[in-house]
Amino acid sequence: MAWTSYYRGDGQPREEAEPPLPPSPPWREFPRPDVAEGRLFQPPEGLVEAVNAALSLRRPLLVTGMPGSGKSTLIESVASELKLGAPLRWHITSRSTLTDSLYRYDVLGRIHAQQFAQLSGAPVEDSIADFLQLGPLGAALAPTERPRALLIDEIDKSDLDLPSDLLDVLERGEFRIPELTRHQDQRVSIRESDAAITHEIVDGRVRCTNFPFIVMTSNGERDFPAAFLRRCVRFRMPPINEEMLARIVEAHLDAATAARVSELISQFARDVGAGRSLATDQLLNAVFLLTGADPEDAAARERLTGLLLRDLSDA
Structure with a gap:
């Protein structure tokens, strides 16, 4: 050998x-490469129709199946074919929260920066944008010319309330960043995890212009509320x-x-x-x-x- x-x-x-x-x-x-595996993905019978239904209805696609059945690779396949860019990814754990997926605010970092500026005698600039970052769901809902692709992986591992918490955001296609609604500047540019991509947020309100293509995967380890399920297109891997x-x-x-x-x-x-x-x-x-x-x-x-x-x- x-x-x-x-x-x-x-x-x-x-x-x-x-x-x-x-x-x-x-x-x-x-x-x-961002979509290398997606080009090799072999969709089972019925999955193409489910993807097109989710795209047409602007609904999340909930894909259930055993581990290793290709659920999470689907997002790369769709993003590659439709040229939606590199997929955004939100890997769910029992500690995942909706707020973390929307945006992250490093309040301690901002306080330390202000204190350091005061001690050094430098002018104190209140640049809140340096300490805010859009999470994967927040970036997917930001205004764009083309829909973004988002993977919410293993949602069945989440806290019991998370699927229900998602409902309002996914129905409205928007959310607010409270720290910005109280800020003196009406327009603030916020970066994604990829620092090269920024979005201008007006009055602390993030409103999508093209609903993202969202794939939520589940290993079938738990049941979801009926209100959550009726807002999804559902597909079970054969x-x-x-x-x-x-x-x-x-x-x-x-x-x-x-x-x-x-x-x-x-x-x-x-x-x-x-x-x-x-x-x-x-x-x-x-x-x-x-x-x-x-x-x-x-x-x-x-x-x-x-x-x-x-x-x-x-x-």
């Missing part, structure tokens, strides 16, 4: 380039099957590789169908390494397969 020769476990130091690291998988090349897996492998590698590992793909589909918790990127990793392995080293291939295709519930 030539790809294992970089590290041998014999404790003997070697020059960094002797031998060089093997080429990386196509999906792990860096720096990463169960993984052998044909779908072969198309994914072919898209990321090539048709010849997919044909060579047909038995591995079949076994993976059977394992998932039997209830094992596996993700499609695990299959891609196994295919990438096993196709470069020594076909006669059956024991090593078996160990590698077990290493890469461990059940996700097995910590």
Whole structure:
């Protein structure tokens, strides 16, 4: 297995380039293009219609499915095809709040800057814009000529109240920044996380001109309020099957590789169908390494397969 020769476990130091690291998988090349994975995304039957319905109705798209089924990659596919720019991303945890997704205000940083200016004898400038930043949802709702693409990832991991908190903002397509409504300047330019992009906010009010394309993903671990669900276009990713897996492998590698590992793909589909918790990127990793392995080293291939295709519930 030539790809294992970089590290041998014999404790003997070697020059960094002797031998060089093997080429990386196509999906792990860096720096990463903003929409690289989106061009390889293989939408299952019905998802194209769901995306178009969400776009036409200006509604969020709630996509439910098992981990690794391609839910979060969908946003890159749509952003790439429709030229919506680099997708904005909001990764949900149990501590996520609506305010954090709209904007962030570094009040302590502003106080420290004022104190430092006073101590140094420099003029004290009240530049609140330097300490405000739009969050991913806030940036998506800022006025733009083209809709933005926003991923709200794993919303089922949120606090119980967050889905309901989202309703008013998503229905109205606007929000206020209280710190700016009380500020002396009527117009303030606020930056996104990408400091090169700024938006002029008038009277502290952010109002979208083009409703963003929003994908919310869920692993199906909880139920959502009916009021939240009726405001979404909903799509459930279909169960993984052998044909779908072969198309994914072919898209990321090539048709010849997919044909060579047909038995591995079949076994993976059977394992998932039997209830094992596996993700499609695990299959891609196994295919990438096993196709470069020594076909006669059956024991090593078996160990590698077990290493890469461990059940996700097995910590």
